[in-house]
Amino acid sequence: MTARPRRAVSRVFLNTAAIVVIVASLFPVYWMLNTSLLPASAVRTTTPHWWPDEFTLSNYQEALGDESLITALLNSLSVTGITLVVALAFAFLGAIAVSRYRFRTRTAFIIAILVIQMIPIEAMIISLFRLLDGWYLLNTIIGLSMVYIAVVLPFTIWTLRGFVNGVPVDLEEAAMIDGCSRNGAFWRITFPLLAPGLIATGVFAFIQAWNEFLLALVIMTRPESKTLPIWLQSFVQATKATDWAVVMAASTIMAVPVIVFFLIVQHRMTSGLVSGAVKG
Incomplete structure (x- = not known):
C-alpha cells in the first residue's frame, strides 16, 4: 500500500x-x-x-413554576460569579509567580498544588463544615464561595501555569528594550496572550462551581439558601415515584446558563488560541 x-x-x-x-x-x-x-x-x-x-x-411549566427556582438561580449565579472572579485573580498571580520568578519554596509550592488535587473533597467535608460553623458562614453565599474557591484554585493555577510558560519571556524583554517598563511590557504584551488561558480556566471554574452538589448540600441546609443542584434534587422524593420527565426538564433549564456562558466566551478563546505573538 x-x-x-x-x-x-x-x-x-x-x-x-x-x-x-x-x-x-x-x-x-x-x-x-x-x-x-x-x-x-x-x-x-x-x-x-x-x-x-x-x-x-x-414538564417545563412545572419546573419553571416552582417557587424556589428564582432563589436557587440567584444563589448559584452569586456563588459562581464570586468563585470565578476571585479564583481567576489568585490563580493568575500564582501562575505568574511560579512561572516567571525563582524563589526558595517554588518546587514545594508546585508539589503542594498537585498533592492537594489528590485529596478527595469528601475527606474534608466535616472539617469544612466545622470551620464554616465556627465562622458563622453556614448557609451564606460567602461561605460556600470560599469553599468553591479553595476547591478550584489548585487546578486553575496549574492550568494557567502552562499558558504562562508558553509565552516567551523574550517578548517582554523586547518590549522593555523598545521603552516599556516591566509592568507595561507585561500588561501590553504578555497579558493579551494569556487571555485564552484565562478564559479556558474560567470555563472550568464556572462549570465546576455551577454543577457542584455535595458541598452545597452539606453547607446550604436552609431552603432559601439552596443552589440549583440542590433545587434539582428536590424533584427526587422518597415518598413518591420520581417524575423523570420533570427532572430532565429542570436539568435542561439548569444547563442553559452554562451554554450561554460558553457561547459568550468561545469566540474569544478560539480567536486568542490561533492569534500570533508578532506579525510577519
Missing part, C-alpha cells in the same frame, strides 16, 4: 472515530431533551421513545 492510500485509510479511520466520540458525547444531552418533552406516562413505559412523539411542555 502506497503512502497516499495509507493516508486516506488513516483519515477515514480518524474521521469515523471522531464521529463515534461526538455521537457518544451528544446522545446523553439529546436523551435529556427528548425525555423532557415527553409526558411521564411515556417515560415510564418499557418501550423507548427515540424522539418526542408525544410532545408536551408541561
